[in-house]
Amino acid sequence: MEKSCTLLIHFDKGTPAIANEIKEALEGNDVPAKIDAMKKAVMLLLNGETLPQLFITIVRYVLPSEDHTVQKLLLLFLEIIEKTDLKGRILPEMILICQNLRNNLQHPNEYIRGVTLRFLCRLNEAEIIEPLIPSVLQNLEHRHPFIRRNAILAVMSIYKLPQGEQLLVDAPEMIEKVLSTEQDPSAKRNAFLMLFNCAHDRAINYLLTHVDRVSEWGELLQMVVLELIRKVCRTNRGEKGKYIKIIISLLNAPSTAVIYECAGTLVSLSSAPTAIRAAANTYCQLLLSQSDNNVKLIVLDRLNELKSSHSDIMVDLIMDVLRALSSPNLDIQRKTLDIVLELVTPRNINEVVLLLKKEVMKTQSGEHEKNGEYRQMLIQAIHSCAIKFPEVASTVVHLMMDFLGDSNVASAIDIRAARVCSCALWIIGEYCLSPSEVESGIATIKQCLGELPFYSVSEEAEATDASKKTPQSNSITVSSRRPAILADGTYATQSAASETAFSPPTIVQGSLTSGNLRYLLLTGDFFLAAVVACTLTKLVLRLEEVQPSKVEVNKATTQALLIFVSLLQLGQSPVLPHPIDNDSYDRIVLCIRLFCNTGDEIRKIWLQSCRQSFVKMLSEKQLQETEELKAKAQVSHAQPDDLIDFYHLKSRKGMSQLELEDEVQDDLKRATGEFVKDADDANKLNRILQLTGFSDPVYAEAYVTVHHYDIVLDITVINRTRETLQNLCLELATMGDLKLVERPQNYTVAPESSKQIKVNIKVSSTETGVIFGNIVYETSNVLERTVVVLNDIHIDIMDYISPAVCMDTAFRTMWAEFEWENKVAVNTVIKNEKEFLDHIIKSTNMKCLTA
Numbered sequence: 001m002e003k004s005c006t007l008l009i010h011f012d013k014g015t016p017a018i019a020n021e022i023k024e025a026l027e028g029n030d031v032p033a034k035i036d037a038m039k040k041a042v043m044l045l046l047n048g049e050t051l052p053q054l055f056i057t058i059v060r061y062v063l064p065s066e067d068h069t070v071q072k073l074l075l076l077f078l079e080i081i082e083k084t085d086l087k088g089r090i091l092p093e094m095i096l097i098c099q100n101l102r103n104n105l106q107h108p109n110e111y112i113r114g115v116t117l118r119f120l121c122r123l124n125e126a127e128i129i130e131p132l133i134p135s136v137l138q139n140l141e142h143r144h145p146f147i148r149r150n151a152i153l154a155v156m157s158i159y160k161l162p163q164g165e166q167l168l169v170d171a172p173e174m175i176e177k178v179l180s181t182e183q184d185p186s187a188k189r190n191a192f193l194m195l196f197n198c199a200h201d202r203a204i205n206y207l208l209t210h211v212d213r214v215s216e217w218g219e220l221l222q223m224v225v226l227e228l229i230r231k232v233c234r235t236n237r238g239e240k241g242k243y244i245k246i247i248i249s250l251l252n253a254p255s256t257a258v259i260y261e262c263a264g265t266l267v268s269l270s271s272a273p274t275a276i277r278a279a280a281n282t283y284c285q286l287l288l289s290q291s292d293n294n295v296k297l298i299v300l301d302r303l304n305e306l307k308s309s310h311s312d313i314m315v316d317l318i319m320d321v322l323r324a325l326s327s328p329n330l331d332i333q334r335k336t337l338d339i340v341l342e343l344v345t346p347r348n349i350n351e352v353v354l355l356l357k358k359e360v361m362k363t364q365s366g367e368h369e370k371n372g373e374y375r376q377m378l379i380q381a382i383h384s385c386a387i388k389f390p391e392v393a394s395t396v397v398h399l400m401m402d403f404l405g406d407s408n409v410a411s412a413i414d415i416r417a418a419r420v421c422s423c424a425l426w427i428i429g430e431y432c433l434s435p436s437e438v439e440s441g442i443a444t445i446k447q448c449l450g451e452l453p454f455y456s457v458s459e460e461a462e463a464t465d466a467s468k469k470t471p472q473s474n475s476i477t478v479s480s481r482r483p484a485i486l487a488d489g490t491y492a493t494q495s496a497a498s499e500t501a502f503s504p505p506t507i508v509q510g511s512l513t514s515g516n517l518r519y520l521l522l523t524g525d526f527f528l529a530a531v532v533a534c535t536l537t538k539l540v541l542r543l544e545e546v547q548p549s550k551v552e553v554n555k556a557t558t559q560a561l562l563i564f565v566s567l568l569q570l571g572q573s574p575v576l577p578h579p580i581d582n583d584s585y586d587r588i589v590l591c592i593r594l595f596c597n598t599g600d601e602i603r604k605i606w607l608q609s610c611r612q613s614f615v616k617m618l619s620e621k622q623l624q625e626t627e628e629l630k631a632k633a634q635v636s637h638a639q640p641d642d643l644i645d646f647y648h649l650k651s652r653k654g655m656s657q658l659e660l661e662d663e664v665q666d667d668l669k670r671a672t673g674e675f676v677k678d679a680d681d682a683n684k685l686n687r688i689l690q691l692t693g694f695s696d697p698v699y700a701e702a703y704v705t706v707h708h709y710d711i712v713l714d715i716t717v718i719n720r721t722r723e724t725l726q727n728l729c730l731e732l733a734t735m736g737d738l739k740l741v742e743r744p745q746n747y748t749v750a751p752e753s754s755k756q757i758k759v760n761i762k763v764s765s766t767e768t769g770v771i772f773g774n775i776v777y778e779t780s781n782v783l784e785r786t787v788v789v790l791n792d793i794h795i796d797i798m799d800y801i802s803p804a805v806c807m808d809t810a811f812r813t814m815w816a817e818f819e820w821e822n823k824v825a826v827n828t829v830i831k832n833e834k835e836f837l838d839h840i841i842k843s844t845n846m847k848c849l850t851a
Contacts, residue, residue, distance in 0.1 A: 006079060006080075006122045007042075007046065007076065007079060007080055008046075009042065009043055009046055019044075019049075019051055019053065019054065021037075022037045022040050022041050022044075022051075022054065023053070023054060023057050025037035026038070026041075026054070026057050026058060026061050026062060027057060027061050031065075031067050031070065034061075034062065034065070034067075034070055035067075035069050035070060035073065038062065038070065038073035038074065038077060039073060041054055041058075041077060042073065042076050042077055042080065045077070045080050045081060046080060050082075055081070055093060056093075058074065058077065059093075059096050059097070062074050063097075063100050068109070068111055068112065071104070071112055071115070072115055075115060075116065075119040078097060078119070079119060079122050079123075083125050083128070084125065090125055090127045090128065094125070094127075094128055097128075098128060098131055098132065101116060101119075101120075101128075101132055102131065102132055102135055104116035105117070105132060105135035105136065105138075105139060106135055106138075110142075110144045110146055110147055111146075113139060113142070113147045113150075114146045114147050114150045115150075117136065117139060117147065117150035117151050117153070117154045118150050118153070118154075120132065120136065120154040120157065120158070121150075121153050121154055121156075121157040122157075123157075124161065126161060126162075126163045126167060129158055129161075129167065130167060133158070133167060133168065136151055136154050136155060136158070137151075137155070137174070139151035139154075140152065140155070140174065140178055145184035145186065145187050148178075148182070148184065148187045149184065149186045149187040149190050152175060152178065152187060152190040152191050152194055153190050153194075155168060155171050155174070155175060155194065156171075156175075156190070156193070156194035156197060156198060158171075159171045159172075159194070159198050160197065160198065171194075171198070172194075172195060172198060172199035172202055175191050175194045175195060175199075176191075176195065176199075176202050176206065178191050179191040179192060179195065179206060180206075185217075185218030185219075185220060185221060186218075186220060188217070188218065188221055189218065189220035189221040189223075189224055192206070192221055192224050192225070193224050196224060196227070196228050196231075200231075203228055204228070204232060207225060207228065207246075208242075211245075211246060214246055214249060214250065215249050215250060215252065215253065219253070219255040219257065219258055222250055222253060222255070222258045223257065223258060223261060225246070225250075226247070226250070226258070226261045226262065226265050229243045229246065229247065229265060229269075230265055230268065230269070233269050237666075240269050240270065243269075244266065244269060244270055244272075244275060247262050247265055247266050247269075248266075248275070248278060250262045251263070251278055251282055256286060256289070256290065259282050259285075259286070260282070260286060260299075262279075262282065263278075263279040263280075263282040263283055263302070264279075264302065266278060266279040267279050267302075267305075267306065270665070271310075271665035271666065272665050273313060273665075276306065276310045276313050277313050277316075279306070280303070280306055280310075280313060280314060280317050281317070281320075283299050283302050283303050283306070284303075284317055284320040284321060286299050287299045287300065287303070287320075287321070287323075287324050288320075288323055288324070293327065293329045293331075293332060296324065296327060296329070296332050297331060297332060297335065300324070300332065300335045300336060300339065301335075303321060303339055304335070304338075304339050307339055307342060307343060311342070311343060314339075314343055315343050315345055315347075315348065318340055318343045318344070318348050318351075318352065319348070319351060319352075319355070321336060321339055321340055321343075322336065322340055322352065322355055324336040325337075325355075325359055330373060330374060330377075333374055333377060334377060337377055337378075337381045340352065340381075341381055341384050341385070344385060344388065344389070346389065349385060349388075349389045349391075349392055350392065352385065353382060353385050353392050353395065353396060356378055356381055356382050356385070357382070357395075357396065359374075359378050360375060360378045360379065360382070363375040363378070382396050418520050418525045418527070418528045419809070421516065421517055421520060421528055421531075422527075422528060422531045425445070425531050425532060425534075425535040426531070426535065428441045428444070428445070428535055428539070429441075429534065429535035429538040429539060430538070430610065430611055430614075432539060432542070433542070433546070434546065435543070435546045435547055438539050438542050438543045438546060438547075439543070439556075441535075441539050442536065442539050442540070442543070442556055442559075442560075445517075445532065445535065445536060445539075446559065446563070448516070448517035448518060449517060449518055449521070449532070449563060450518045452562060452563065452566045453566045453569060453570075454518075454521070454522065454566055454567075454569070454570045455570070455573060455575055517532070521567070521570065522570075522576075524576050524577060524578055526567075526571055526580045526581055526584035526585075527581075527583075527584055529567045529570075529571070529580070529584060529588065530583070530584040530587040530588055532563070532567070533563075533564055533567065533587065533588045533591040534587065534591065536560045536563060536564075536591070537560070537591045537594060537595075537606065538606055538607065538610075539556075540553070540556050540557055540560050540595070541598065541603055541606055541607055542607060543556055544598075545607075557595055560591075560595070561592060561595060564588050564591055564592050565592075567588055568580070568585065568588055568589070571584070571585060594606075687703055687704060688701050688702070688703050689701060689702050689703075689704065689791070689793055690791065691715070691790040691791050691793075692775070692788055692790060692791070696720070696788050697719075697720055697721045697786070697788070698717060698718070698719060698720065698721075698725070698728075698775050698777065698788050699717075699718040699720055700715055700716065700717045700718070700730075700775060700788075700790060701715070701716050702714065702715045702716075702793060704793065704795070706763075706795070710760060710761070710762060710763065711738070711760075711761040711762075711763055711795060712758060712759070712760055712761075713758070713759040713761065713771070713793070714756065714757075714758055715730065715756070715757045715758070715759060716754055716755075716756055716757075717730070717747075717749065717754060717755045717756075717757060717775065718752075718753075718754040719749040719750065719751060719752060719753055719754070719755075720752065721751060721752075721779075722751045722752070723751060723779045723780065723781065724748065724749070724750055724751060724779070724780065725748070725749045725777040725778070725779060726748050726777065726778045726779065726780070727746045727747075727748070727776075727777060727778045727785075728746065728747045728748065728749050728755070728775065728776070728777040729744050729745070729746050729747070729775070729776045729777070730744055730757055730759070730773065730775055731744055731773045731774050731775075731776060732744070732759060732771055732772070732773035733771075733772055733773055734761065734769060734770070734771050734772075735769060735770040735771075735772070736765075736767055736768060736769030736770060736795075737763065737764040737765040737767050737769060738761050738762070738763060738764075738769040738770075738771065738795065739761065739762045739764065740759070740760075740761055741760040741761065741762055742759075742760060749777075763795075768794065768795065768796050769794075769795045770792050770793070770794055770795070771792065771793040771795065772790065772792045772793070773790050774787050774788060774789050774790060775787070775788045775790065776788075804847070805847070
């Protein structure tokens with residue numbers, strides 16, 4: 001069985017020390033050489049060497065040394081050497097060190113006494129400790145606090161040993177007396193910690209006796225008090241009212257660590273609005289007062305948890321949370337905005353938007369290198385607020401317009417993106433119904449496109465000659481071409497330059513000033529060109545229905561055809577970094593053919609079927625949302641025979657307002673099922689794997705949990721025999737990119753009892769792995785070891801991937817950034833594309849964004 005480790009030191013295996021050299025150095029009189037030799041001896045012992053010949057040398061030459069460093073290293077050496085034989089009996093030579101330890105405990109130097117007492121905390125051998133107990137107890141009354149605090153820890157460690165209660169019968173009474181008279185904060189904390197661990201009732205009694213002075217105690221003692229309160233309230237929830245008062249009083253402590261723990265304890269113990277509000281206020285104070293970014297992120301995580309369960313209280317603190325935006329760290333700013341956007345209400349929307357607008361204006365004047373990214377986050381936050389509360393849209397439109405002309409600002413992409421233009425064009429094509437609306441729609445699109453053609457033939461020749469003469473002049477735009485994901489999920493060739501800040505050639509007359517639509521087309525967005533063609537087709541077809549004058553209709557048709565041809569010419573010209581993709585080309589050609597041959601069936605498809613498909617999509621989405629709400633509503637929160645507690649009929653005698661609020665909230669939680677966590681247990685049952693058969697003498701089953709790069713096996717082993725199983729060991733091995741973290745241990749399992757064993761496994765890839773092994777044990781009757789072979793556990797990471805929701809733009813950004821696409825040849829009997837897509841979605845636990 002593996003021993004517990006109390007000491008870890010880095011060991012350089014490059015130059016291992018030799019035992020004879022260490023022995024010679026220890027026998028000499030040179031103190032620095034002796035110190036160096038002791039360090040080498042300790043490191044060799046920690047790395048598995050035994051060095052039995054050194055013990056007598058150390059007893060003869062190191063024990064008498066008066067040097068403090070040598071004595072400290074001696075104690076480390078004694079801590080890690082083997083003190084018992086194979087049968088667990090104390091080695092005879094260990095008696096030699098007892099007298100030295102007693103002398104150290106009575107040494108005139110405080111440091112020697114203190115480190116020896118600390119050494120005793122790590123000893124588990126009662127035979128060595130027993131003769132030292134009188135000296136340990138004498139140190140409880142020493143004048144120096146360093147010795148007293150270590151003596152208290154030594155008493156606690158001895159009392160916690162298996163025979164501790166016989167060795168120190170009245171230890172709790174002694175420590176309680178020490179606690180009542182002790183003035184040193186650390187010693188007082190250690191004394192209270194001893195009562196907390198070994199005499200729980202005495203610790204509670206002391207706390208309740210001195211409840212008025214808790215706020216005056218030291219930081220260390222207050223932290224132990226909070227730990228005690230958590231433990232008491234978990235075991236006896238009925239008494240938490242009086243303890244919550246103590247926590248509230250500690251919220252004004254000068255230590256930030258104490259008030260952070262107080263807030264966390266309050267949230268875990270109480271749901272009373274007063275308590276939650278106090279905790280939230282504390283978190284907000286820490287968020288503003290602490291300069292460490294890691295602390296701010298941790299506090300924001302706590303506020304995020306509060307937002308999930310107590311959003312009504314957090315709404316009142318939204319402006320306090322927003323003050324965290326003053327931090328220059330992007331992670332803090334992002335997390336703050338995520339919390340705030342879910343707490344926005346009609347009551348506070350104006351204040352929130354005003355502050356966000358001020359932050360946007362600050363980013364223009366600042367010189368910080370991350371200002372662009374921060375501005376993008378702020379613009380997106382304002383945009384979310386405007387969508388959620390349309391009444392504030394008018395106050396932010398002018399602000400957003402200010403950033404349209406800034407081509408280097410990522411936030412401007414959200415405002416003038418091709419996706420926005422595509423949606424606007426679709427709305428114009430579908431909902432312009434009257435003659436005036438249709439004509440106005442056609443005129444607006446023509447105006448946005450600007451003068452035709454997009455370039456002249458002479459300019460094309462110039463561009464061709466220029467590219468021949470100076471092949472390197474446009475190397476920025478033609479280098480590192482790779483597929484770009486268009487808005488419909490298809491691909492087009494895109495250069496690295498057009499991804500960042502594409503600057504169109506000077507021969508193409510187009511910029512933001514000449515029209516956003518023309519600018520986007522001249523940067524090579526041909527999906528948008530296809531949308532323009534479809535919109536114009538719909539408008540011209542509708543104009544034929546509503547316009548009696550054939551002349552006007554023919555005029556509009558020829559103008560549309562001219563635009564289509566110009567778009568195709570632009571797509572095939574050398575002035576752009578990449579040609580038009582096949583899908584967009586076919587779409588525009590289809591629109592041209594449609595004007596040459598318009599039948600009633602085609603007209604119906606273009607003018608009616610599109611809107612019907614949109615209506616169907618909306619209805620399916622609403623149906624899906626309704627089904628999700630129904631599924632949530634059907635969850636049973638309370639069982640038919642559950643106790644109903646009417647708090648109005650309770651005796652309120654002696655209860656404070658906070659205790660009453662807490663009782664009410666607990667009753668509400670019981671009624672709404674917040675205390676019920678059976679759903680997790682039901683899911684657990686589906687993931688249990690049987691490892692042995694029901695007829696085997698040892699039955700084993702495992703529950704597998706996969707978390708990031710770790711696999712945890714919770715294995716239950718049941719002894720189904722009437723004999724005690726000794727040295728039962730679970731031996732596991734792995735195949736694939738899996739690695740066992742710890743070595744197996746031996747257990748003793750009583751007849752018909754069970755044992756829970758946890759096994760940690762590290763994962764280094766997403767490949768499928770296999771875990772296999774045996775259970776080996778001995779019985780008192782049979783000398784041979786019995787082996788039970790376990791079923792294999794196949795770890796497929798796909799089983800632990802859950803579907804999630806992601807915005808289209810965010811997904812495509814990640815896809816382009818990580819270049820996840822690989823072409824894989826698939827053999828399948830499925831003929832239907834939709835059926836095959838559904839099969840992939842089901843197999844990979846993913847979700848189709850465009851479905």
